[in-house]
Amino acid sequence: MRITDLPTPSLVLDRAKLVRNIQRMAEAARRHGVALRPHLKTSKSIDVARLALEGQAGGIAVSTLKEAEYFVRHGIADVHYAVSIVPDKLERVAAIQNRGARVTVITDSVEVARAIDAKGQELDHTFHVLIEIDCGEGRSGVYADSPEMLKIAELIDRSPKAALAGVMSHAGHSYGCRSLAEIEEVAEAERAAAVTAAERIRMLEIACPTVSVGSTPTALHARGLEGVTEMRPGVYMFGDMFQAQIGSCAVSDLAVSVITEVISHRAPLGRLLIDAGALALSKDRSTQDTPNDIGFGLVAGLDGRPLAPQLHVGKVYQEHGQIVLTEDTPADSLPVGARLRVYPNHICMTGAMYGEYYVVDSEHGDGEEIVAVWPRTNGW
Amino acid sequence: MRITDLPTPSLVLDRAKLVRNIQRMAEAARRHGVALRPHLKTSKSIDVARLALEGQAGGIAVSTLKEAEYFVRHGIADVHYAVSIVPDKLERVAAIQNRGARVTVITDSVEVARAIDAKGQELDHTFHVLIEIDCGEGRSGVYADSPEMLKIAELIDRSPKAALAGVMSHAGHSYGCRSLAEIEEVAEAERAAAVTAAERIRMLEIACPTVSVGSTPTALHARGLEGVTEMRPGVYMFGDMFQAQIGSCAVSDLAVSVITEVISHRAPLGRLLIDAGALALSKDRSTQDTPNDIGFGLVAGLDGRPLAPQLHVGKVYQEHGQIVLTEDTPADSLPVGARLRVYPNHICMTGAMYGEYYVVDSEHGDGEEIVAVWPRTNGW
Numbered sequence: 001m002r003i004t005d006l007p008t009p010s011l012v013l014d015r016a017k018l019v020r021n022i023q024r025m026a027e028a029a030r031r032h033g034v035a036l037r038p039h040l041k042t043s044k045s046i047d048v049a050r051l052a053l054e055g056q057a058g059g060i061a062v063s064t065l066k067e068a069e070y071f072v073r074h075g076i077a078d079v080h081y082a083v084s085i086v087p088d089k090l091e092r093v094a095a096i097q098n099r100g101a102r103v104t105v106i107t108d109s110v111e112v113a114r115a116i117d118a119k120g121q122e123l124d125h126t127f128h129v130l131i132e133i134d135c136g137e138g139r140s141g142v143y144a145d146s147p148e149m150l151k152i153a154e155l156i157d158r159s160p161k162a163a164l165a166g167v168m169s170h171a172g173h174s175y176g177c178r179s180l181a182e183i184e185e186v187a188e189a190e191r192a193a194a195v196t197a198a199e200r201i202r203m204l205e206i207a208c209p210t211v212s213v214g215s216t217p218t219a220l221h222a223r224g225l226e227g228v229t230e231m232r233p234g235v236y237m238f239g240d241m242f243q244a245q246i247g248s249c250a251v252s253d254l255a256v257s258v259i260t261e262v263i264s265h266r267a268p269l270g271r272l273l274i275d276a277g278a279l280a281l282s283k284d285r286s287t288q289d290t291p292n293d294i295g296f297g298l299v300a301g302l303d304g305r306p307l308a309p310q311l312h313v314g315k316v317y318q319e320h321g322q323i324v325l326t327e328d329t330p331a332d333s334l335p336v337g338a339r340l341r342v343y344p345n346h347i348c349m350t351g352a353m354y355g356e357y358y359v360v361d362s363e364h365g366d367g368e369e370i371v372a373v374w375p376r377t378n379g380w
Numbered sequence: 381m382r383i384t385d386l387p388t389p390s391l392v393l394d395r396a397k398l399v400r401n402i403q404r405m406a407e408a409a410r411r412h413g414v415a416l417r418p419h420l421k422t423s424k425s426i427d428v429a430r431l432a433l434e435g436q437a438g439g440i441a442v443s444t445l446k447e448a449e450y451f452v453r454h455g456i457a458d459v460h461y462a463v464s465i466v467p468d469k470l471e472r473v474a475a476i477q478n479r480g481a482r483v484t485v486i487t488d489s490v491e492v493a494r495a496i497d498a499k500g501q502e503l504d505h506t507f508h509v510l511i512e513i514d515c516g517e518g519r520s521g522v523y524a525d526s527p528e529m530l531k532i533a534e535l536i537d538r539s540p541k542a543a544l545a546g547v548m549s550h551a552g553h554s555y556g557c558r559s560l561a562e563i564e565e566v567a568e569a570e571r572a573a574a575v576t577a578a579e580r581i582r583m584l585e586i587a588c589p590t591v592s593v594g595s596t597p598t599a600l601h602a603r604g605l606e607g608v609t610e611m612r613p614g615v616y617m618f619g620d621m622f623q624a625q626i627g628s629c630a631v632s633d634l635a636v637s638v639i640t641e642v643i644s645h646r647a648p649l650g651r652l653l654i655d656a657g658a659l660a661l662s663k664d665r666s667t668q669d670t671p672n673d674i675g676f677g678l679v680a681g682l683d684g685r686p687l688a689p690q691l692h693v694g695k696v697y698q699e700h701g702q703i704v705l706t707e708d709t710p711a712d713s714l715p716v717g718a719r720l721r722v723y724p725n726h727i728c729m730t731g732a733m734y735g736e737y738y739v740v741d742s743e744h745g746d747g748e749e750i751v752a753v754w755p756r757t758n759g760w
Contacts, residue, residue: 007445007472007760008466008760010760041698041699064699065387083655083699083700084643084644084653084700084716085643086641086642086643086655086716086717092387109644109716111716112716115717138646138649139653139697139700139702140643140644140646140700172697261466261468262466263464263465263466264488264489264520265489266518266520269518273519273520275463275466278664278729279728279729279732280760282662282663283662283663283665283729284658284663285663317519317552318421318443318729319421319443319444319463320463320464320520322519335491336464336467336491337468348698349658349659349663349698352659352733353732353758353759354759355759379733379735380387380389380390380660
């Protein structure tokens with residue numbers, strides 16, 4: 001099967017680019033002397049996980065318990081569930097751990113730390129806990145210098161059924177950076193917050209083995225990661241148009257695109273429609289706030305090369321995407337039935353609409369033959 | 381099982397509200413003397429379809445061929461695939477028709493009309509075709525008064541393997557209206573475009589049995605639908621915050637919401653996090669351009685009543701939703717673990733993230749007991 005035979009819209013993954021992106025991040029982790037714990041919220045695929053884990057310690061991060069269940073079922077034994085745990089999800093965590101894996105949960109709450117202790121005793125089951133540190137994003141986490149942070153550490157440390165795994169921070173605000181210097185600064189704040197928290201915990205003579213940081217931009221551009229033990233970036237494997245805008249990758253690095261077809265022409269209005277709309281691309285508009293807004297996706301030919309001058313999907317309806325044509329791309333060069341690739345703004349959002357990747361390889365093949373089909377695990 | 385036992389996030393459907401919304405649209409169709417062909421792109425569920433088809437002729441509209449396959453497999457025999465057909469999808473259409481159903485396709489293209497004829501002869505298979513008329517939205521369609529429109533009608537009529545089913549128009553631009561008077565005007569443009577096209581075709585002594593219009597706002601608020609034979613609204617069954625803003629329904633009519641849980645507190649920052657983020661709610665921001673912007677979703681208690689003063693999800697991350705608290709809703713009224721309902725902007729987008737509906741009934745039950753689980757068919 002070739003990409004010209006795929007139903008449209010479909011999600012296509014270029015294995016050669018994926019492997020190069022993985023190697024680049026592995027090299028960044030080596031350079032910093034920290035472990036790489038790939039975050040699999042973007043790919044949600046065991047096949048991608050296996051490539052991302054080559055040469056690594058074997059631990060992963062996930063964003064849903066469904067992902068945790070899926071990856072453990074496929075043999076992964078060390079999982080960070082990197083979204084604030086809630087007491088009523090602990091039984092599900094215990095069930096996964098009973099299959100022989102460790103699922104480390106995170107919290108930023110004294111009340112939840114107490115509930116973890118209570119639930120651990122009730123179930124006679126040990127939970128592994130990371131304290132989430134807010135390094136400036138203002139989303140979740142406690143401040144490294146707060147009394148609450150130490151209180152949580154003490155509660156977990158004292159519990160017979162909870163084990164303090166360490167601390168973690170996430171510099172999601174690196175996505176707001178528009179220069180490498182800004183990213184370096186945020187990366188340093190992320191590092192400093194996690195390391196400060198760990199040092200304060202250790203001053204209480206409580207062990208704090210893991211000091212975890214992570215976001216693709218900060219992992220790639222940190223000046224140094226002294227005191228950090230691991231990083232957990234995710235989107236680096238695929239890249240997307242937003243990451244390309246903030247300097248995490250080039251457009252030619254993007255490993256995942258949507259294959260679509262021209263379905264209608266409005267030549268007099270200077271535009272055409274494709275069968276990739278709001279569901280196929282997502283309504284993410286993250287490049288809107290960058291110097292280079294590409295609407296809902298950058299349009300490329302089947303060979304993956306963007307069509308000049310930056311042809312893009314300007315508007316989406318549920319199943320229709322609208323492309324405004326220019327002089328460089330006249331309507332008759334893209335007849336009804338012509339196939340295109342679209343690179344979306346935010347691949348975590350777009351990927352979630354698809355049940356599988358159709359895998360091509362632009363290095364060990366012509367980039368248009370389907371060499372594998374890899375399933376994804378969506379939902380909760 | 382009760383909604384307090386559901387995994388979060390989950391999609392909850394109130395059957396009593398669904399039935400009332402369906403009855404309201406059925407009454408509108410009766411009032412106008414037209415058939416109701418429910419568009420199932422929103423619900424993607426045979427269980428919802430069965431309720432929507434009670435007392436109707438039995439035809440439906442869909443937005444993907446996967447939906448067409450699913451509904452035909454579940455016994456529906458008359459399907460409009462309401463997105464521009466492309467020649468290489470015709471074999472899939474033929475395969476569905478070979479199961480005993482009729483799948484009517486739509487086109488706005490002379491070239492595609494020729495390709496339908498050719499493919500019909502190649503496969504020795506008859507395709508049923510509606511001509512799509514642009515009634516002012518500027519998305520897809522030909523103009524009712526254009527020579528291309530008649531050319532398509534002639535090509536289909538002359539083909540031994542294509543049958544002209546009629547014409548259809550879709551007033552998607554009714555979503556841009558901000559008053560009932562504006563919606564009435566757009567509804568009249570939608571009606572007039574379809575009827576004009578049908579009359580022009582009939583002047584060529586070509587039969588044009590179907591004159592189809594449809595969008596939830598125009599179906600509800602049209603002054604009259606003279607000359608129209610059917611309407612195909614979709615979102616009316618569920619409603620959403622955007623439809624509530626443009627007057628299609630009240631917030632108390634919304635049949636579908638997302639059940640979520642408070643997962644983290646940032647009391648000093650006056651906000652909290654829930655486990656319904658960009659994937660659970662979608663990044664649709666359609667209320668942004670209405671007088672009443674509710675961010676990514678309106679927050680309600682488990683009883684479905686919005687929390688004063690219009691508490692809403694102001695920001696989303698992949699799996700986190702952020703709610704800014706107010707004096708009326710202090711942090712301690714919503715502790716970690718508290719369950720909430722969120723009404724999203726655009727239910728077609730939000731629904732697509734879930735594999736099933738957990739069904740409750742606020743009329744024949746307490747609205748919190750799960751009385752059924754209905755699957756959805758997502759993807760392509």
